[in-house]
Amino acid sequence: MVRLLNTEDFRTKARKYLPKGLFEYIDRGTEAELAMADIRQSLDRIKFRQSVLTGNEAFDLSTTLFDQTYPAPLIIAPTALAGLVAHAGEAKLARAAGRLGIPFCVSTQSVTSIDDIRKSAPEADLWFQLYVWKNRDLTWELLERAARAGATTIVITADTPLSPKRDYNQHNGFSVPFVPTLRGICDVLSRPTWLSAVMMRYLITSGMPTYAHYPAAFQTAITRLAIAEDVKIESGLCWDDLDEIRARWRGNIVIKGVLSVEDSQHAVKIGADGIVVSAHGGRNFDMAPTPVDVLPAIVEAVGDKIAIMADSGIRRGSDVLKYLALGGRSVLVGRLPLYGLAAGGEQGAYDVLSMLIDEMHSNLVFAGASSLEAFKKNAIA
């Protein structure tokens, strides 16, 4: 049995286990995939200052966010369809997050509903990612459902006004709801272990997996067309629309996908509690600036008014520390927990995140800082 020691090991195992269409949906970017390469390079360019003979013996990765202390500055990012990677995948991610004491953000487009996730992970700190649908009444119902399930924070995704161009999904015959094509069927049949452990298990128990939070009419092929327009992501969403969400939601509000100073100031103005400086992992807008390039100016502008988180491209513990060194308070990880989930279910997700924490710890030790706060003061060489 090969031991999984780094992200590439987990990713390789995930690629062998998942159908190609699903693996590429998770793994790849958009258009020419320039943004993904830029994100990688932007992180690789950063080097840390090293202090030796500091006498430090204890190293503390804990961080405070929204008045709560977490053992590590990590949040599992919302990822649509994580429930296709493993059966009840979102519940497994929530349990892994719960064991590590970090939040798990449930996606609007998850396969397991937030109510079921809550049942299977009663202790987890659940956040809920909200896509605002064209039909606002249905959107508000969704918000209430998240509140009833005990979500502490909603994350409003602002950077996805339309479906990005991802040609490979079409080439692979990958779509949701699943539309059978010869290529798609051959792909699924070529992964018998996944087919029996995930797809067959759904088919035998709850039927063809789909978006659990979408209204019942969306779940069946016959009534889907009638509701399709209602649950389209609102492409005309604007800052003023967020006032209504602020009025309806008592918990924390985080705006995800902010990449400019002006937008971070808008977020402060509408009363958001936090932002995620995010390029959506290079999956949406291939011409987007990298979080590394914009984070310092955003921190300078609004860092004392709002909690700033970051994501995109985290593959090693040092990448987490880099976003923190630039002023982020915590980071979101998207693909990494999915590789872990594919490689080993709940334990795999737990292992890949533990690996990240170990790597953060060793970087902190080598840099010569005893805590994240000490590290952040003088981090970049």
Ligand SMILES: Cc1cc2nc3c(=O)[nH]c(=O)nc-3n(C[C@H](O)[C@H](O)[C@H](O)COP(=O)(O)O)c2cc1C
């Ligand atoms: C398979 C997949 C599905 C995603 N689905 C969503 C989503 O439904 N809502 C959202 O706000 N972000 C979504 N994201 C983006 C992540 O929340 C996060 O911003 C991104 O993955 C971070 O980059 P990383 O994967 O390099 O860590 C998705 C990412 C992946 C990989």
